[in-house]
Amino acid sequence: MFKVNCLNPIANIGLDLLTNNYKVVDQFSDADAVLVRSAAMHDLELHPGLEAIARAGAGVNNIPLDKCAEKGIVVFNAPGANANSVKEIVIAALLLASRDITDGINWVTSVKDDPDIAKLVEKKKSKFAGNEIMGKKLGVIGLGAVGVLVANAANKLQMEVYGYDPYISVNAAWKLSKYVKPVRSVEEIFRECDYITVHVPQTDSTKGMFNKEAFAMMKEGVKILNFSRDTLVNDDDMIEALKAGKVSKYITDFPNPKVVGVEGVIAIPHLGASTGEAEDNCAIMAVNELMDYLENGNIKNS
Numbered sequence: 001m002f003k004v005n006c007l008n009p010i011a012n013i014g015l016d017l018l019t020n021n022y023k024v025v026d027q028f029s030d031a032d033a034v035l036v037r038s039a040a041m042h043d044l045e046l047h048p049g050l051e052a053i054a055r056a057g058a059g060v061n062n063i064p065l066d067k068c069a070e071k072g073i074v075v076f077n078a079p080g081a082n083a084n085s086v087k088e089i090v091i092a093a094l095l096l097a098s099r100d101i102t103d104g105i106n107w108v109t110s111v112k113d114d115p116d117i118a119k120l121v122e123k124k125k126s127k128f129a130g131n132e133i134m135g136k137k138l139g140v141i142g143l144g145a146v147g148v149l150v151a152n153a154a155n156k157l158q159m160e161v162y163g164y165d166p167y168i169s170v171n172a173a174w175k176l177s178k179y180v181k182p183v184r185s186v187e188e189i190f191r192e193c194d195y196i197t198v199h200v201p202q203t204d205s206t207k208g209m210f211n212k213e214a215f216a217m218m219k220e221g222v223k224i225l226n227f228s229r230d231t232l233v234n235d236d237d238m239i240e241a242l243k244a245g246k247v248s249k250y251i252t253d254f255p256n257p258k259v260v261g262v263e264g265v266i267a268i269p270h271l272g273a274s275t276g277e278a279e280d281n282c283a284i285m286a287v288n289e290l291m292d293y294l295e296n297g298n299i300k301n302s
């Protein structure tokens with residue numbers, strides 16, 4: 001019987017599937033296969049006998065892919081399994097970037113005991129005035145599982161959606177999403193859009209793609225959403241762009257201490273895929289992939 005270790009807890013529905021078929025072991029070093037969510041695996045010794053790693057999520061930057069390839073360890077991920085949850089939080093973030101809801105809520109809480117709260121509200125509320133998203137231009141960088149869902153949802157909210165993906169042709173982008181205006185370069189997104197949301201993996205070519213040069217091309221007051229990976233943004237350049245008013249809002253799912261607290265930043269504790277539904281879907285997909293490989297030698301999403 002294969003021995004499987006869960007480096008992170010996975011949703012019960014996936015765990016049940018595992019325990020019904022395999023021996024679930026506590027020690028990573030005893031395992032033939034491993035299930036992981038976001039635990040960093042780069043410093044782990046990859047022992048002989050380890051056959052497969054299944055990531056219950058999309059990004060695989062926590063897994064040492066080169067070392068795995070060298071040792072013949074197959075790595076799976078669960079693309080699309082949490083895409084709907086991420087889409088929904090991105091839409092929430094688009095609205096948060098447009099309406100000063102969080103500051104408004106914090107202010108109301110701070111004056112909740114004032115007997116004249118109604119008068120205070122009348123005096124103060126214009127400070128929290130925002131803007132509508134209808135008719136604004138949204139740039140979606142990366143038209144994979146999440147990007148396409150975001151593009152379609154934003155279009156239903158009557159935004160004008162521009163899409164860019166370095167790995168698909170403009171024609172394929174049209175087919176993927178009938179609501180997106182495909183553009184040929186990321187620079188076009190930078191120059192044209194009022195809002196930019198990024199949905200690409202962390203690779204050498206995407207690292208630091210939001211930098212001084214990129215900000216220089218953007219519209220004054222652009223709003224940027226990052227639910228992909230922290231490393232896509234050069235923090236120092238972002239802080240400078242926020243201070244200069246070039247970027248008016250930066251909503252990030254990665255609360256790195258450098259940017260948290262900077263005016264204009266709304267930092268979320270990596271909640272994009274944290275819903276019961278997404279966790280179930282990721283666990284089921286990852287466990288099924290692992291089982292199909294261990295039982296039948298089939299390799300999907302590797």
Ligand code: MLT
Nearest residue numbers: 038056057058059082273
């Ligand atoms: C993903 O890579 O799927 C998301 O960032 C959520 C997660 O890390 O599990």
